[in-house]
Amino acid sequence: MPGIASNRVAPPLYQRQAAARPRSEAKRARIVETATQHFAEHGYHAARVGDIAVALGIAKGSIFQHFGSKDGLFFEVYKRAVRSFPKYLDAPSEVRAAGFFEVLRYWLVRTDHLLREDWIPYRISLLGNYGTDLVLKREINRFLVSEDPYGTVSFVRFGLERRELRKDMDIEMIVSILDWMMERFQDALLTAELDPGLFRRQGELAEKKEARIQQFLGVLQRAIGAATSLAPGARPQARGDHRR
């Protein structure tokens, strides 16, 4: 199994230009902007670098000058999209005050809304997770680990300090599990298609969806929550007023 694909010598392919030249910065931004649209709309493979160039009114070669390859371009697009997401601890302070799991609930409900307002970055994120190539995915995972764009690590620390999370698990394990579960839940919200098991019927009433969120929170709470914070089997707490 060479490197994943055949790059055992690993020419890093991404990050090309050493230090951003002043002028080109604006252009790079424009390209990324337009590319984002195209990737989101058509998916990774069906998006054409040529089309992006045409849409921008520039030459295709120019894009390669800036980003080296389609992969490299997508990687930039991906990073920007993911960085645009809020971090867990960006929740309003009253929500934070209510504790770890209230913050989670807040974002679960919120994501549902954010999705409707601006699905594009979410779709980009989805593409990065499933729709490109293992080689790129590896690069993406490196990025996610090193940047922790959702602030999961500090969020988990927050939960640990508040004694709302189990002390008997490695913190890495908690972080991984939280990331997995949230990612999947988000995916399921985004495309019922992609995981028909969870939100099988699209036309589901808001009620039902909220019940799912509730259940999901319960699962997480039991899985990684401290035993003290919840009598087993009970629903976490009365919810706040963010009903819909």
Added chain:
Amino acid sequence: MPGIASNRVAPPLYQRQAAARPRSEAKRARIVETATQHFAEHGYHAARVGDIAVALGIAKGSIFQHFGSKDGLFFEVYKRAVRSFPKYLDAPSEVRAAGFFEVLRYWLVRTDHLLREDWIPYRISLLGNYGTDLVLKREINRFLVSEDPYGTVSFVRFGLERRELRKDMDIEMIVSILDWMMERFQDALLTAELDPGLFRRQGELAEKKEARIQQFLGVLQRAIGAATSLAPGARPQARGDHRR
């Protein structure tokens, strides 16, 4: 990419041949066999249909005759690989007798071994999950839902009947969560690269790995297990004798 991508009118592209022609069945099998090797070794994109043909000593066109497209070929490869995996309830009867979570533990430990013996189908499964294209992934998800190749649904029923699983969750929810978690755990075992959060150091001692499995089981048990089966916070049970 005709078919697969850009098929909003959805000409189903896969399943070509109406009813398997008698003679060609053997050849199809040979192609799938060789293709499996190539995909596993190089990844989806880097695998060349031409190479596969050369390796088989047949014409490239022949492969397209049989499978319609590279995607179609991979889909067959994927299905075969996934179908080759054991189902949960294929565990030895004494393990089954020990209950739902013992079956889980059995497979967690087992997978680790199976991986070493024959990593190819696991890698194919990984490619199907992450390394192709959203369009194909959608098809794959359809397949997974309709075939339930790991037998998750009946396994969960088994757990419910034995009263080892929570009654207050939708069964779909339990199935989804179990699938998610197990898939991820398997991925993490397969490629530390792909998810450095969990098995960060590759050279980890078997001890440590077993501890992780233990923790992971605990998480699952708390998440979806019935409250009765476990005092909160305790380790699930003494393990059997399958230590290494």
Added chain:
DNA sequence: ATGCGTCCGTGACCCCAAGTCAAGACACAG
């Protein structure tokens, strides 16, 4: 054996999108 129809493999060929590069345009300094 001969002829006919069907199936299937073939490989030369097409298409198209990623990626390259030599030459020109442009900015700016002196």
Added chain:
DNA sequence: CTGTGTCTTGACTTGGGGTCACGGACGCAT
């Protein structure tokens, strides 16, 4: 205006997915 370095261009190359008209092999009936 000229020289120098940087950015842009678009024609070109590469290469892999996908097609198709042909012919050979085989089954089968007469």
